[in-house]
Amino acid sequence: MNASRELEDRLRAIVGAEHVLVDPDVIASYCTDWTGRFVGSSSTVVRPASTAQVADIVSLCRREAVTLTLQGGNTGLSGGAVPPPGALVCSLRRLRSISEVDRQSGQLTAGAGVTIADVQARAESAGWAYGVDFSSRDSATVGGSVATNAGGLRVLRYGDTRAQLVGIEAVLGTGAVVSHLGGLTKDNTGYHLPSLLCGSEGTLGVVTAARLRLVPRETERVVALLAFDDVAAAVAAVGRCRSALASLSAAELFFAEGVALVCRSFGLRPPFAAPHPAFLLVEASGTTDPLAGLSAVVDSLVGVADAAVASDESRRAELWRYREAHTEAIATVGTAHKLDITVPAGAMADFVAAVPGVVDASCPGAQTWLFGHAGDGNVHVNVTGAPPGEERVDEAVLRLATGLGGSISAEHGIGLAKVQWLALSRSPAEIAAFRAIKRALDPDGILNPGVLLPTDPEALS
Ligand SMILES: Cc1cc2nc3c(=O)[nH]c(=O)nc-3n(C[C@H](O)[C@H](O)[C@H](O)COP(=O)(O)OP(=O)(O)OC[C@H]3O[C@@H](n4cnc5c(N)ncnc54)[C@H](O)[C@@H]3O)c2cc1C
Secondary structure (H helix, E strand, O other): OOOOHHHHHHHHHHHOHHHEEOOHHHHHHHOEOOOOOOEOOOOOEEOOOOHHHHHHHHHHHHHHOOOEEEEOOOOOOOOOOOOOOOOEEEEOOOOOOEOOOEOOOOEEEEEOOOEHHHHHHHHHHOOEEOOOOOOOOOOOEHHHHHHHOOOOOOHHHHOOHHHHEEEEEEEEOOOOEEEEOOOOOOOOOOOOHHHHHOOOOOOOEEEEEEEEEOEEOOOEEEEEEEEEOOHHHHHHHHHHHHHHOOOEEEEEEEEHHHHHHHHHHHOOOOOOOOOOOEEEEEEEEEOOOOHHHHHHHHHHOOOEEEEEEEOOHHHHHHHHHHHHOHHHHHHHHOOOEEEEEEOOHHHHHHHHHHHHHHHHHHOOOOEEEEEEEHHHOEEEEEEEOOOOOOOHHHHHHHHHHHHOOOEOOOOOOOOOOOHHHHHHHOOHHHHHHHHHHHHHHOOOOOEOOOOOOOOOHHHOO
16 A cells, blocks of 8 residues: 555654655665665655654554655665655654763763764764774665675675674664663663564664664774685685684685686776685784784785785775675676675585576576685675576575575575575574564564565465
8 A cells, every 4th residue: 555645644644754655766875775686666765853753653553554665875785775655754864963972981971873983083073993894885874784684795704793782772663662771781681672673674673763783993904805716615614713813804705717807897006916716704803903913813824825914094995805806896797696605614615616507507607606704614605697586596695505504595694585584594493483583573564574584474485
């Protein structure tokens, strides 16, 4: 059901006329995901600017049996922010208040619409840092990153978004506001709602603000780009770096095809004179110069065919670009199927070796691009050349990952993209518990229908 004229008027009364968008040309960008693979439709986008307005919108929609699709920066890669027919889009980008840093506790409170880059900048202005970082930082929001439990480049050092959450404010699907932003580090007083809402992909509540833990600001940083002629040696090097290098802050794995694409797409020179099949980017950071420690560990690694080490900021950025530009470069080839899986560390080399064959067998001619946060066992499998609706290739890759003891989503979430394969990673008892929680916090199922849990339980493969 599309929003009626009367419902639109009531939304206008809540947020102001200019924040209820109904022009199809304006709404179009809210209805397509970053990859272009998931395209939805909606008649209305509503843009609240306060928690009270969000609560009024949720209560109104509950009364009127209208569903809401929640959206932050719309950089999600699982289609979860794309509206199914009949849903209103509730864009949280106007919730942009951000507190000063509490320098004593190392915390700040940010509204759901604050970008990750703005959290980082606010933290740094007070001599702290935010432990979460990923390349969509300029658009991705606090609300979206909490909803997806975003990971990124520093998980091996600081953990995922859930690990940064001290408190949360949210509007549940009932319309009730739950707010616990006091910032106590220790607070064992019942169920930990921040943990529950984090990673719930907007299916239980609308995150309106988060109290975030900050980490010490590290002023010294060294990056090493290492080339390997053998993928297994590159994977083994990650374990060695993790055990021997206390200052390790990132370990990213990528491959010759991806680097060649990045170089072609952005006019970069190849990182090394000779070609190599696999690359590992490791970063060490601290408050004292980590160069000596990093160099000693690099010297001890087996199988390093070439290496470039950088301490100065511009050269470090050049080396990072070979990794960080992968997602944008792949987008230039076509609409990608994005499958962000995790496998146990010991299975990563086997997974990487097997996945192109599995893709080709299920969709001949499709192309596989791999890169990942190697320290977390997280491989991003990108497939281009497969039609957006072709799902056999997704299923084949997800089954390969779970067959090796892995998970169908490391950090992007289930969204709409993987909902039919949830049972590959979760047991019937776990899914039944998910449904019970959903019924308790969103009894009428008005928040993000079809995301994470299929609306039709029979749809689970
Ligand atoms: C170039 C690129 C690189 C990326 N790299 C990484 C990476 O390294 N690691 C990683 O984890 N992700 C990565 N992502 C994915 C994405 O940026 C993250 O998932 C991010 O956290 C999404 O934030 P967003 O504000 O854009 O959320 P959206 O895309 O708007 O929404 C994502 C999900 O959260 C829900 N949601 C949004 N806001 C709220 C809210 N306030 N309350 C409740 N639910 C809400 C939506 O309904 C949807 O289900 C990358 C994306 C791109 C494009």
